[in-house]
Amino acid sequence: MPFDPRPMLPGDAYDAARRFAEASAATLAPLHEPAARAAELATQWAALLELGWPGMLVPEAQGGAGGTLLDLAALAEGAGSVALALPLAACCGVAPTLLAGQDALLAELAAGRLQPCVALAGGITLEAGRLSGRALGVETPPRPSHALLAVEDALYLLDLGTPGAAFTRHERIDGRLTLDLDLQGASAQLLAAEAGTSVARACDLGALLSCVEAVAAMGTLIRQTIDYLLQRQQFGTALASFQALRHRVAEMYVAWRNLTGLVQAALREPGWENIAFAKLRLGEAGRFVAEQAIQVHGGMGMTEELPATRLARRILMAEFEWGDRHVHAARLLAAA
Amino acid sequence: MDETAELAAFRAEVRDFALAHCPPEIRAVVAANGKLGRKQWAPWQRILHAHGWGAPSWPKEYGGTGWDQRRRHIFDEVLAECDCPPQYHHGLRHLGPVLIAFGTEEQKARFLPGILSGEDWWCQGYSEPGAGSDLASLKTRAVREGEEYVVTGQKLWTSHAHESDRMYTLVRTNAEVKRQEGITLLLIPLNSPGICVREVRTIDGWHHVNEVFLDGVRVPVANRIGEENKGWTYGKFLLDRERLGGANVAPAFRFLDRCRELVARELAGPADALKRGQLEYRLLLAEAELRGARELGKAAVDAVTAGEPLGLMPSELKLSTADTVQRIGAIALDAVGERVASRFRPVDASGPNAAVEDIEWVQNFMYLRAKTIFGGSNEVQKNVVAKQLFGN
Numbered sequence: 001m002p003f004d005p006r007p008m009l010p011g012d013a014y015d016a017a018r019r020f021a022e023a024s025a026a027t028l029a030p031l032h033e034p035a036a037r038a039a040e041l042a043t044q045w046a047a048l049l050e051l052g053w054p055g056m057l058v059p060e061a062q063g064g065a066g067g068t069l070l071d072l073a074a075l076a077e078g079a080g081s082v083a084l085a086l087p088l089a090a091c092c093g094v095a096p097t098l099l100a101g102q103d104a105l106l107a108e109l110a111a112g113r114l115q116p117c118v119a120l121a122g123g124i125t126l127e128a129g130r131l132s133g134r135a136l137g138v139e140t141p142p143r144p145s146h147a148l149l150a151v152e153d154a155l156y157l158l159d160l161g162t163p164g165a166a167f168t169r170h171e172r173i174d175g176r177l178t179l180d181l182d183l184q185g186a187s188a189q190l191l192a193a194e195a196g197t198s199v200a201r202a203c204d205l206g207a208l209l210s211c212v213e214a215v216a217a218m219g220t221l222i223r224q225t226i227d228y229l230l231q232r233q234q235f236g237t238a239l240a241s242f243q244a245l246r247h248r249v250a251e252m253y254v255a256w257r258n259l260t261g262l263v264q265a266a267l268r269e270p271g272w273e274n275i276a277f278a279k280l281r282l283g284e285a286g287r288f289v290a291e292q293a294i295q296v297h298g299g300m301g302m303t304e305e306l307p308a309t310r311l312a313r314r315i316l317m318a319e320f321e322w323g324d325r326h327v328h329a330a331r332l333l334a335a336a
Numbered sequence: 337m338d339e340t341a342e343l344a345a346f347r348a349e350v351r352d353f354a355l356a357h358c359p360p361e362i363r364a365v366v367a368a369n370g371k372l373g374r375k376q377w378a379p380w381q382r383i384l385h386a387h388g389w390g391a392p393s394w395p396k397e398y399g400g401t402g403w404d405q406r407r408r409h410i411f412d413e414v415l416a417e418c419d420c421p422p423q424y425h426h427g428l429r430h431l432g433p434v435l436i437a438f439g440t441e442e443q444k445a446r447f448l449p450g451i452l453s454g455e456d457w458w459c460q461g462y463s464e465p466g467a468g469s470d471l472a473s474l475k476t477r478a479v480r481e482g483e484e485y486v487v488t489g490q491k492l493w494t495s496h497a498h499e500s501d502r503m504y505t506l507v508r509t510n511a512e513v514k515r516q517e518g519i520t521l522l523l524i525p526l527n528s529p530g531i532c533v534r535e536v537r538t539i540d541g542w543h544h545v546n547e548v549f550l551d552g553v554r555v556p557v558a559n560r561i562g563e564e565n566k567g568w569t570y571g572k573f574l575l576d577r578e579r580l581g582g583a584n585v586a587p588a589f590r591f592l593d594r595c596r597e598l599v600a601r602e603l604a605g606p607a608d609a610l611k612r613g614q615l616e617y618r619l620l621l622a623e624a625e626l627r628g629a630r631e632l633g634k635a636a637v638d639a640v641t642a643g644e645p646l647g648l649m650p651s652e653l654k655l656s657t658a659d660t661v662q663r664i665g666a667i668a669l670d671a672v673g674e675r676v677a678s679r680f681r682p683v684d685a686s687g688p689n690a691a692v693e694d695i696e697w698v699q700n701f702m703y704l705r706a707k708t709i710f711g712g713s714n715e716v717q718k719n720v721v722a723k724q725l726f727g728n
Contacts, residue, residue: 001727002725002726002727003724003725003726003727222725226725226726229726230726230727240726240728243719243722246718246719246722246726247715247718247719247722249722249725249726250655250717250718250719250721250722250725251655251718253652253721253725254652254655254656254721257628257632257652257656258625258628258629258632258652258656259628260628260631261627261628261629261630261631261632261635262624262627262628262631264631265627265631277623277624277627278624280620280621280624281621281624281625281627281628284621284624284625329617329620332620333616333617333620
């Protein structure tokens with residue numbers, strides 16, 4: 001029996017998220033135009049709202065599911081194993097964490113009426129009570145209603161329909177949607193003046209969920225790579241018979257297992273340091289697994305429609321979410 | 337007390353004992369990344385034995401502690417954290433369990449007490465010039481003559497043979513059958529006539545491995561473990577017992593700490609800023625990998641505790657740590673190499689290495705190349721992993 005990865009958080013949530021992501025990928029596969037994919041993603045996002053995922057971390061009193069980090073992580077793992085192209089970490093993890101204590105907004109979020117993108121990486125400044133500047137490549141739900149913005153130490157909620165706010169959309173290398181936000185004297189609601197700590201905590205949650213998704217994607221990618229090498233014949237034999245390729249796959253597997261260990265430790269004790277080490281290692285191990293999967297697929301690895309390529313690009317993108325390896329290394333070195 | 341509290345208390349107890357009773361001059365060798373020999377190990381084993389902790393992995397009836405896998409793991413971790421030597425493995429971890437499982441009562445009574453007290457020193461006669469990673473091809477021959485075997489051949493890479501009393505040795509007793517089925521395990525006193533031990537000069541400048549020549553060495557049949565031609569089974573049993581060895585990542589963490597101190601000390605000047613930053617970053621990458629390996633180690637200990645199969649875990653651990661420790665050694669070499677590698681040996685005095693400060697880092701870099709070679713080379717481990725992953 002060839003390799004089949006075992007999930008870290010098996011169960012109904014994992015299974016349901018995986019099925020959702022498999023259906024999503026199948027529907028998106030024949031769509032080549034970004035606009036057509038964006039429209040399909042909007043339909044899928046509506047279905048995901050119906051399932052209540054953005055309310056997973058929202059307390060029951062605000063209409064959420066009152067779930068734990070592990071409940072959400074199980075969804076992220078199932079979705080990640082098929083590289084779901086929807087902003088699970090940002091909208092179901094980071095957004096509700098940023099809104100903790102804002103009961104009315106949490107209720108709106110759980111009900112799917114508030115659909116914010118989350119821009120915490122800077123680029124926006126405050127002048128005379130109004131916001132200006134640009135935030136680029138911000139991961140977003142397909143039809144965002146608002147933006148949660150970190151501006152210096154403060155946290156704002158901006159209505160994207162407000163005068164002075166404009167945005168254009170892009171598709172990332174992993175097929176997810178982003179927007180470039182352009183603000184020119186837009187007014188926004190101040191949610192918290194001193195939000196630095198909670199923003200950092202929310203970012204860490206995002207980083208952890210990105211790691212969970214990437215670990216899941218890496219497991220599937222390794223399995224698909226093995227399957228491909230077993231069936232692909234060259235030089236009169238299966239590629240799986242060549243030791244150079246077998247050893248490469250063994251290295252991918254060990255890198256994946258090692259990262260899995262770090263992510264499991266961070267799930268058990270989600271302090272910033274554990275998360276930073278996991279994210280740092282994701283930069284190394286994820287990049288290696290993605291690059292080598294493309295390499296050993298040969299020319300097929302260069303094609304967009306190959307499922308393995310989609311997984312590889314998801315893993316590559318995960319590094320740049322919520323701080324890349326150098327950001328997290330800098331944090332760890334500063335604390336040493 | 338619940339299990340967690342009990343384990344925490346146990347950890348504290350081991351730490352207190354280690355810090356209070358392991359002699360400072362022995363801990364200094366460990367702390368300086370020196371190479372350990374019988375001179376450090378034997379007294380430390382005597383101290384542990386006197387405290388009743390001589391054999392953590394043996395059952396109580398043979399003088400062991402009877403600890404479960406978790407406690408043994410904690411014990412090993414704490415020793416490393418306190419810069420105490422790990423226990424010398426050849427007697428306690430390798431041969432001891434084989435004797436307990438397969439030895440006669442007479443053999444147990446003869447050999448176990450000396451291992452426990454640290455008075456008898458054992459080495460492992462496995463590898464040969466033509467049988468390294470491919471151990472089953474070993475050729476050292478043993479011919480039965482009455483109540484003796486006559487052993488002729490050559491062993492290689494025999495660690496500590498020059499300071500050992502006895503060698504547990506795999507020999508070929510039948511060349512006609514499948515390779516694994518003609519091997520026997522003999523216990524051979526190294527002062528037997530016909531034995532010659534010669535140093536192998538290794539790239540690290542330390543004397544730790546040897547060639548052992550056996551020329552018509554007469555070994556009593558009473559020194560055979562178990563049955564003739566079943567030696568491969570016992571040898572495998574022994575190696576399987578060692579499969580959790582990689583679960584203890586604590587020594588690698590101490591090595592990382594010491595390397596970090598070295599980098600900070602060596603590269604403190606403003607002109608070194610770029611190099612220091614790069615080495616600090618590489619140290620962080622190594623730490624991340626070691627943290628991942630530590631989790632895999634915990635999972636392996638849990639699996640053994642729960643009686644579950646280890647599967648690929650031993651290979652994962654080896655492949656997750658051996659390279660990493662080499663990389664830490666390379667960081668240290670990058671920090672001091674220019675200053676120290678250039679002064680490896682004195683010309684105007686004898687001795688393997690100069691009295692140059694930090695020379696151990698260069699020696700360790702060289703020594704650590706062996707990490708990915710011994711105990712199943714990384715290439716062999718990758719074969720094992722791939723075979724499982726590909727299903728053939």
